[in-house]
Amino acid sequence: MKKENVFEHMEEFEHEEVLFLSDKDTHLRAIIAIHDTTLGPALGGVRIWPYKDEKTVLLEALRLSRSMTYMGAISGADFGGAKAVLWGERQDKNEAYLRAFGRFIHGLGGRFIAYAGLGTDEFDMGQIARETEYVLVTRDENGKVLDSAKLAAYGLYWGMKACNNCLFGIDSLKNKVFAIQGVGEVGSQLVEYLIKEGAHLVITDINYDAIKKIQDNYPEVEAVKPREIYGIKCDFFSPCAISGVITEKTIEKLKCKIIAGSADCMLKDCSVELAEELHKRGILFAPDFAIGGGELVVAAVQSVAMSKSSMFESARRIYNIMGMIFELAKKEKTIPFKAAIKIANERIEKIAKIKRIQRH
Template sequence: MELFKYMETYDYEQVVVCQDKASGLKAIIAIHDTTLGPALGGTRMWMYESEEAAFEDALRLAKGMTYKNAAAGLNLGGGKTVIIGDPRKDKNEAMFRAFGRYIQGLNGRYITAEDVGTTVEDMDTIHEETKYVTGISPAFGSSGNPSPVTAYGVYVGMKAAAKEAFGSDMLEGKVVAVQGVGNVAFNLCKHLHEEGAKLIVTDINKEAVQKAVDAFGAKAVDVSEIYEQECDIFAPCALGAIINDDTIPKLKAKVIAGAANNQLKENRHGDMLTELGIVYAPDYVINAGGVINVADELYGYNRDRAMKKVENIYSTIEKVFEISKRDHIPTYVAADRLAEERIETMRMSRKSFLQNGNHVLNKR
């Protein structure tokens, strides 16, 4: 790939390539934008087909974090790391210690956290070399497992989406079809059950499905049948790209609101949802509870304060809907616009401040 051309096109600030022969570390740190503050984004460890694929993933994910952090109202920019390797067999202490030293060398421009293929224990090892890491063990003042907080954010965002679609944010009696019953989704089901929603669940993990059936009286269906269920709300909480040409015609829900990342296979599928009158809560806005939670660690973690910030996802989703109606655009575009407007406002404010400051200095 033409890296500099790609970076210029999408306005990336920095890419850092890190290697440590002794430990086998091969890492790519991508920093997209630091207008709002230092870049925060997790470290993903994956067996990529090629180095080019790893670069592309790091860049794509970093930009996504810029938008996610901006839309969430955080004073943080977007960045991401990918480590090339098999997380099941290639990890070692020296690798993450070496990686921590590279992060420390960026002097706070980039702050990491756990992601796919990495764990709290890995973050603890990184923490041995740098303070610029979140999602570490509670013993170090961390927030611990982010899944319950992410789930709560999805829950309050779903209520905002229900209000847009049905005129009320009450979920009692609403039928919610939940795709995937992992840690986040199980906690989401708990909130929905406590409010009186009726649940339909599916997962490739039959034990996870049975757990939801036993705990919440959920109805279990086959993974291939979840899209066509008679329901009010469809909650994708597993794979990405599940809103596509094949699934959209099957959907009977009036609302799509779930925890999964990259739910739209292509942007045009968001356009199709708008044309069908389906209210879509953009994924990176509604599932921001986890990053909001770990970001609070940067101030000395306070769970009550963090949860109040997560509750703001409700009003953020409302703003997305307002922009969508104001500008006559699909909600996925409105979410981007919300983030872009915040970044541009800060950029212009900073530019004006610098210009006025120089003017004052020149007068002196």
């Protein structure tokens, strides 16, 4: 990749900093993109994926980190946005690999704070934390680590209720049909919440073991091949894995009424045009950076030790956040995606203005 292209992309997405990291001994190759630190240190998930080339890794990091800025802003958290993308396979992870990455994070002096993302989990964060304090770990009042995926899924679940209310005037998801793409850390937790409410589920995943685990616990859940999930006739299509799954081609296959999931930047290239196309087709699209922010909503209010029940109660605020987005979209006759970006940007601009005041 030509060096000047990196700066062009940074200017396009309005980034503050992009770091390319490499460690020969552990075969670590990673990019950390820091988008905006107006609200505070840049928080970002750590994902690992076998991207086809360096340019794809860079663009993924840039898009996802900008989305994290929006997520932090709309959730009310004092975090900016960033993303760490590890270029490799999940099996590449080991103690040395993760601790090497942790040392790079520590070298940033707190500008970047990591948490678990696609392909990583709380155990991985624990390995990274052996080399740096700059890792977000959610703990209850007793100091016990809480699985962040459960908070994200619970927030998503309540966000879905808000979507259902917006479209059908009722919170209950009983008898609603859900097509869930990806039943990993967040998707599997979401399945549990929806089953308890009496929803009907169709799932898919590239990992057969993940599907089997779900069906062993819930035999009534139907599974389909990954390419078939888009065409399932359903109320909710819920992408909970990789980004960029809503494209010009996949839109043609969709038979859903609502799109709501935990996947980051599920619109290809985070395209506003695709969001508008969904709206034209009568499909309600829940902005992923809003509905997927359950853990950040908890972080926004966790100034003191909180009980487990209080954390989940806080994650329910996603319902109110989504309601605020839908209300603004209706008021300004725009799509929820644009309304959510406006809310996020307005908070960032207001906080930027007050930060000119010196604290003594």
